[in-house]
Amino acid sequence: MSDNIDIFLNRVAGAAEQSLLVKMTLSKPVQKHDELRNIYVKPVLIKEKRLFAFTYHYERRDEVKNYDVGQMLGVLKEMLPQRFLNAVLFTVSEDVTLLVSSKGKATLQTKKVQECREPDLEHDKQKNRLINPSNPWWYQLGLTTREGKITADMQHKFKQIYKYAEIVESLIKPMKFDGTVHVADMGAGKGYLTFALYELLTQRLHLNVDIKGVEIRPDLVLKINEIIHSSNLKGLEFVESSIEAFRLEKLDVLIALHACNTATDDAIAKGIKAGAELIVCAPCCHKQIRQEMERSGKVDAITRYGIFLERQAVMITDTIRALMMEYYGYKTQVMEFIEMEHTPKNVLLVGKKTDKVPDRLLISKQISDLKQRYGIGTHYLETLLH
Numbered sequence: 001m002s003d004n005i006d007i008f009l010n011r012v013a014g015a016a017e018q019s020l021l022v023k024m025t026l027s028k029p030v031q032k033h034d035e036l037r038n039i040y041v042k043p044v045l046i047k048e049k050r051l052f053a054f055t056y057h058y059e060r061r062d063e064v065k066n067y068d069v070g071q072m073l074g075v076l077k078e079m080l081p082q083r084f085l086n087a088v089l090f091t092v093s094e095d096v097t098l099l100v101s102s103k104g105k106a107t108l109q110t111k112k113v114q115e116c117r118e119p120d121l122e123h124d125k126q127k128n129r130l131i132n133p134s135n136p137w138w139y140q141l142g143l144t145t146r147e148g149k150i151t152a153d154m155q156h157k158f159k160q161i162y163k164y165a166e167i168v169e170s171l172i173k174p175m176k177f178d179g180t181v182h183v184a185d186m187g188a189g190k191g192y193l194t195f196a197l198y199e200l201l202t203q204r205l206h207l208n209v210d211i212k213g214v215e216i217r218p219d220l221v222l223k224i225n226e227i228i229h230s231s232n233l234k235g236l237e238f239v240e241s242s243i244e245a246f247r248l249e250k251l252d253v254l255i256a257l258h259a260c261n262t263a264t265d266d267a268i269a270k271g272i273k274a275g276a277e278l279i280v281c282a283p284c285c286h287k288q289i290r291q292e293m294e295r296s297g298k299v300d301a302i303t304r305y306g307i308f309l310e311r312q313a314v315m316i317t318d319t320i321r322a323l324m325m326e327y328y329g330y331k332t333q334v335m336e337f338i339e340m341e342h343t344p345k346n347v348l349l350v351g352k353k354t355d356k357v358p359d360r361l362l363i364s365k366q367i368s369d370l371k372q373r374y375g376i377g378t379h380y381l382e383t384l385l386h
């Protein structure tokens with residue numbers, strides 16, 4: 001190996017060992033069409049251990065791997081100059097640039113920096129954030145740029161994701177789990193909120209997880225599982241299934257966000273039957289009860305106005321859902337998910353399992369009074385549970 005490459009590697013080793021390495025880049029692939037475009041290295045602190053995070057930027061995906069000093073030098077030896085011709089080491093006081101020509105001649109340039117820099121142990125900081133947009137999956141999901149900047153048209157979506165993470169954290173943090181937390185996210189769609197949940201539980205709350213995103217669309221399941229595998233996310237998987245057909249082995253937390261019409265009921269019923277400790281759902285399109293109300297022809301001062309009939313149907317649908325959860329021993333809450341400006345489907349129904357014996361007679365009466373008043377035969381959730 002060329003002397004200059006050896007010198008460069010020694011400088012890397014020295015900077016790494018003395019905690020002076022700020023960042024490093026490997027670029028200019030030897031093969032013009034190499035799928036691996038470049039590598040970005042930064043120091044990170046993981047479980048009190050200083051490691052080096054290598055972000056491998058491929059044509060269509062990013063992959064992050066953490067190495068100790070020895071492993072890092074091993075990887076650099078494999079890459080320089082076989083895969084990359086340029087490397088820059090940024091230390092607190094200087095930039096060391098290695099340039100290898102196509103004929104294999106290596107030159108080294110050192111430039112002192114004007115102002116001393118600090119190595120930024122980003123991982124530690126990021127660990128305390130609810131959602132870290134520079135995690136590679138956010139780029140792969142289309143929410144951020146490669147550099148982890150939220151794109152202009154995804155700002156609203158990101159706010160929604162962040163708000164969701166805040167609420168879910170407040171619900172899950174006080175809970176006690178016996179080992180792995182089993183979660184089913186029913187109707188997981190494009191996976192934004194499932195990844196947010198994964199990130200929250202693993203990176204912030206340090207829990208072992210088994211999260212299943214249940215989704216009926218095979219194209220989404222395929223795409224999301226590719227992202228999961230490329231980032232090597234343990235404990236997260238998308239499963240192609242309808243909510244109704246999905247078999248649950250063990251369940252602690254059931255999530256169903258914006259699952260269409262009665263799919264929310266299918267999810268709630270699954271959660272109750274599996275004895276989930278926590279059920280969180282954001283209902284979406286409330287056709288079943290509205291159709292029952294319309295069919296009955298029973299109108300009152302409110303529901304004679306179409307738009308109010310629509311809104312009333314939403315409230316009755318979700319009130320009966322909440323009451324049904326109470327009937328099965330859950331303490332329920334109805335809360336606003338996010339401001340209307342971000343999404344009109346902004347109600348979150350939360351059920352926490354309790355040991356209290358519910359007053360089933362009273363709850364049944366409340367449900368039947370509502371149904372009678374609005375001419376509703378059955379709420380779909382009743383047919384699933386009773």
Ligand SMILES: C[S@@+](CC[C@H](N)C(=O)[O-])C[C@H]1O[C@@H](n2cnc3c(N)ncnc32)[C@H](O)[C@@H]1O
Binds near residue numbers: 187217243260
């Ligand atoms: C509106 S998206 C919501 C996605 C995600 N939960 C969110 O809130 O961003 C609803 C998703 O549920 C899926 N879905 C609807 N009915 C379903 C069912 N019965 N079983 C499984 N998935 C279903 C749809 O394919 C769609 O991807």
